[in-house]
Structures are given as structure tokens and as C-alpha cells.
Amino acid sequence: MRVLVIGGDGYCGWATALHLSNRGYEVGILDNLIRRHWDAQLGADTLTPIAPIQQRLQRWKDLTGKHIDLYIGDITDYAFLSKSLRQFEPDTIVHFGEQRSAPFSMIDREHAVMTQVNNVVGTLNILYAMKEDFPDAHLVKLGTMGEYGTPNIDIEEGYITIEHNGRKDTLPYPKQPGSMYHLSKVHDSHNIHFACRIWGLRATDLNQGVVYGVLTDETGMDEMLINRLDYDGVFGTALNRFCIQAAISHPLTVYGKGGQTRGFLDIRDTVRCMELAIANPANSGEFRVFNQFTELFSINDLALKVKQAGISLGIDVEINNLENPRIELEEHYFNAKNTKLLDLGLEPHYLSDSLLDSLLNFSIKYKDRVDMNHILPKVTWKR
Amino acid sequence: MRVLVIGGDGYCGWATALHLSNRGYEVGILDNLIRRHWDAQLGADTLTPIAPIQQRLQRWKDLTGKHIDLYIGDITDYAFLSKSLRQFEPDTIVHFGEQRSAPFSMIDREHAVMTQVNNVVGTLNILYAMKEDFPDAHLVKLGTMGEYGTPNIDIEEGYITIEHNGRKDTLPYPKQPGSMYHLSKVHDSHNIHFACRIWGLRATDLNQGVVYGVLTDETGMDEMLINRLDYDGVFGTALNRFCIQAAISHPLTVYGKGGQTRGFLDIRDTVRCMELAIANPANSGEFRVFNQFTELFSINDLALKVKQAGISLGIDVEINNLENPRIELEEHYFNAKNTKLLDLGLEPHYLSDSLLDSLLNFSIKYKDRVDMNHILPKVTWKR
16 A cells, blocks of 8 residues: 655654554655745744654665655645656555644734645645546545634534434534634635545545654654654644643743643554554545544643643643633633544553653753743734 | 725626715725636627726716726735725725636636635735724625535525534534635635634625626616626526527526526625625624525526526527536525525515516627627536
């Protein structure tokens, strides 16, 4: 089985590519490396020093004997995308290749427009390339739990059965995304759904929660294979950021009241979920949606867990409630379903077990690399 | 009250601009005139010969003494948009300025990408320009009934109250659009909803049905003010197309079984709906959705009505069921609500009254201009 991982140089993409390669899949990585460029523009950097993609892949081959093809270029360039696909001939296309930061998309109009155009056009190009040359391939696309927003009813996996005025239908779950980035994922979902309905393509949309952790079996094999770990106000996600703040004795930056509840998962479960989705493809014409998270936590829950973990390592962790730079409900109902991946065989890593080994210890090991200028949020939703 | 009509050189936009000007609004038109260029590229033309926008506006002034400002440029060019808005200082922004043909968007990948980028970026630019300089202005945006698709439950106006597992919430109505164009409108709706929630903008989304007719009080005043009437397979909508086919004794082109049911309205009601939405603005922070149509018909209903109207004019009208170039349900449940504009005072023109005077007679008058090459559909959804 040949799997092309678009965005394979990124946080989830790199871990996924190595995991699949390790499991015997023939893997290719397609990436424009733009994330490294955006880091440079923001003056931010991953806590863990990541090697150039070419060196990463060489080390992987030296260690395991497994070769990963590399295609460097941009999927918004259709000619490049089409040529690369024809060369690699994928059975599965894993698509992580999008601008994935909510704050980045909210910096200003230019970043909002760039995020939506980049993500929507990239995904449209993949859909057209599949229709043209690989109509039977399986698209495994990274969505986000943030597409749903925080409705006052249970969140189902992609669809909801509605009874209304004596009639019934199962329809796409209503979406109330909370940033220009999250909106781009909603646009993608509608576009992919349409392509499946009209052209008979097969796709799985993985509405992923917030991923934490830096260690997988593969990225832990060698320093040169280490995964990125972002802690800055733009690309750093809540739990990773908190652990790094704890490591440098900076108060944890809880936005607002901290009652915001979200789905979370360990990056070891991300790579396993990708494997499960690939091994159990959607049917032709099916737009399948899985909610990809293992546990629900409020931001306050997370901060307290990091504080406790800190104590066990002898670190005193303070918690600060900052003015929320985002506009979002800070106290709300949140109950999302996540049974479909469990049904396929996912055995979750739980946060309590993973926090120390996969995250806090890494944060401490590399804490001298922290740039204090990037700890606090700079992007606000209001202006 | 100052109203800027973006897309004011088009079918709905031109009629709306003149109507508002006639009613005493201070009107500006902003348009990049691209629709005339697309016609040229397709080798298609409106049945009714339309004058250049500059001559149209000069004649309007000569006839009524009313001046309409003209801004020629593209709203995807933010600098131009922002400058024009600052110059005109609108209280209301009416936004018709999008690529509005489903078949056009389905020609190929390039047209799909262009349609989505053009429509999404244009609307995003308007939202950012409003946030920046006109946070209290009212955006009146043309949506489409096609955003809903054909669900098996009643279609509400923008939102639906869902009871689920013992809890209840009112959420955006689920969307299942049927073309790359209709998808772009769904993307817009999500983006505008977000801007209202986050920045407190006020917006009304008019989910319009299929518009028919060529005559309004204003466009009928003078030959130089005549509105466009499209009959080609790309820009011609069902009823307009049927009337022109009847006028030239071409069989009516019903796609597939003809059981496709949609909402329809007379262009005289379009302009009145715009006026009602403008005179009764949305609240700050509100994303208001009206379903803008007056009657539901199946395509077979329409074909039969045109056939009957033809008989009364002594024309023998044949009906042909073509292979459907689109992919859509040809027999389905369809019951959409449309009470909100009626509550504001809309008094509908019904099709039975309008068919002859506003449409079939125009078709006959200009039938020598019909280009037979454009009668049949050339764009298919499958390839």
C-alpha cells in the first residue's frame, strides 16, 4: 500500500510518515516546507531542534533501511501536484498540508485570506487530481474538532439525524468554527463532501482535537528524527505550551476563565488513528467523518494536571488567567462523540500516563532553547 | 441612506441599483465588469442588448435627474475596495459581486478554483473593510437557496432548532450545495456569520431562489436601461431559458426527469426584497438569513407553464427531457420556508401573472438575436 503524506514535514505529518513507513507502508512525503519559513518570519522556533527534511529521511533510511520518497513543492501549484501524484501513484493520500494555526489566520486580513485560499485551493487541487488520475484512491484529510464550535447539544461524528416537523434526515452536523483557520477546514469539508457525492471519490475527514506530546516510537529512535514542539503564541497549542511554560517556571497562560473544553489526544494516538483510517478505507462515494480525540478537558483541567506533574518533578507551577485574546465561550456545554476510531481498534494513551515521559521531560531537556519573547499571545481576535 | 451596490452591472444588481435610486437612496455601483468579459470568452451574449454601464448611468441621470456613482474595479483588490468605500461612505453595502453560475464553476478545475477564490476573497475583503472603516454599516449579501440542497426535512431560514439527546440548540441549517459555485456561497455564509459573531458586524444573507423576468419599473423606462437576459447553457437560468427556447420554437430543455423543485421569484420581487432588507437592517452582531423566493415549482411545472403561455400566443412548444448534465436528485422532497420577507411587507408577483408581459414577450421581441450554439448545455458535472 502506497501512502503519500502531504505536509509530511510538519508535527503530525512527520510522526505519521515515519509510523506508516515503520509499519511497512510505502511512504512518500510531499511538502513545501513553508512552515519552517513561517517560523522564520515570526522569529519563532520549535523547542526541539529539528533537522532538515533531507537529513531526517537519510537518517531514517540509515536506521531502518526504509526509503521515503520526497516531493518538495506546493499543492496550490496544480502542475506540480499532478506530476508528483503520477510519479508516486498513491493508494492513499494523507492530507496534512494546510496552514493550521488559528492565531496565524487572525493576524490580519492578509493572513486570513492566505489561510483560506491556501487551504481551500490545495484541497480542491487534490480532489481534482484524484478525479483525474486516482479516482479509487482514499483521501485521509485532517479536519478539526474546532469545526463544530461549542453547540449546546452533543456533537456527533460529522452528521446528525434530525427529526423536524414529522420528517427525518441525516445531515452534515452544523458548523460554528471560531477562527479564519477553522473556517477554512469547514470549507474543505463541504468541498470534499461534494466531490464524494458527485464524483464517487472516497474520503475520511479526521476532525482532530488538540494534539500533545512529542514522542512516538519512531521519532524517539534518534535525535535526528525528533519531532517539532511548538510553544509560541501562534503555533503552540495549549498543553504543549503549558508544559514548556512549566519547565521554565513561567506561569501557565490560561486564556480567560479557562472553562473552554476541547478534545485532546496524544500524538501516539494521532499516528495510530491515521493507520486505522488508512487500513479501513471509506467506500467509494463516501465522505466519512471521525472525531479524533481520546479525552475531553477544560483548559483549567490541563493547567492543574501540569501543575501536579510539575510537583512530582519538584517544579512549582503557577497558573495565570490572562485576558482572553480569542473570542469564544469560556463556560459552555461540550460533549463530543468519539467512538468510531475506538470501534476500529484505537487503544488510547491517556494524558495522565503520557504527560511526564512524552512531554514535560522533553520540555525540561530543551528548556534552554526557549525564547521568552514568544511565550505570551500577541494575536487577538478583536483587531 | 447611502447604498453601494457591488456587482451593480449584473442582472440583479442593475435592477436593484435603479430601483433604490428611484426610491430616493443615494446609490453607488461598484463593478469590475468581468461578467461582460466572461460572456465574450464563452462567445455568449444577453438576449437583450445591454448598453455600456457608463451610458446606462448617463441615460438614468438624463431621465430622472438622479446620479449614481460608479467605481470600476475588483473587490479582490483590497486597496481598490477600501479606497472606494472610503470615498462613497456607504450605510449599506449590497453584495452581488460574485461569479454566480453553477455550470461556469463546473467547467473545469480552473473555473472551480477561480469561482471559490473570487467569491470567498471578495467577501472576506468586504468584511475586513467593514471592520476597519464601517463597523456599523449593514451588509446585504446575495446567497442562494442552493446552499441547502434538497434535504428530506423542511428548509428553515438559515437556522434550525434541534432537539438532541434531551438538549436543544438553534444552529446554522446544514448545507449540501450542488456545485462548486453553490459551495462558494456556503463558504461565504460561514465567513460572514463568524464576522458578525466576532466583530459585531451586521449582515443579512438573502438565500435567493431562481430569478426570472427582465422588466422592473426602472429598467423598463428606456431601451438604454434594459436589463440583461441570459439564455445560454452557462448563465441562463431555467425559466428565462425556457421562454427564449419557446420564442424560437426550440424544444424546452428539461434536465432529466424534471422533478427537481426549486424556489423562484420575479425580478420585481428581487428588487423589492433588497429594499425591504435595507430598510430593516440586521442588528449589530446579527447574521440574519432570509429565504428569498415567492413560489416553489418543479422544472416540469415550469415547462408546462411556458407551454401553456405559448399556446395563448399561438406558439407550439415542445418539451424535451435531456440527459441531465448535472448530478442532482430528480425526484425529492422540497419544502422551504419564506415568511420573513413577507412579514416585512413583500407583496409577491406570481409567475402566472408575469410570464407573458415580463418575459415571453421580451423573448419574442429579441428572438432574432438568439445564437443557436448556446441553447444546449455543454458543461457536465461528471467530467
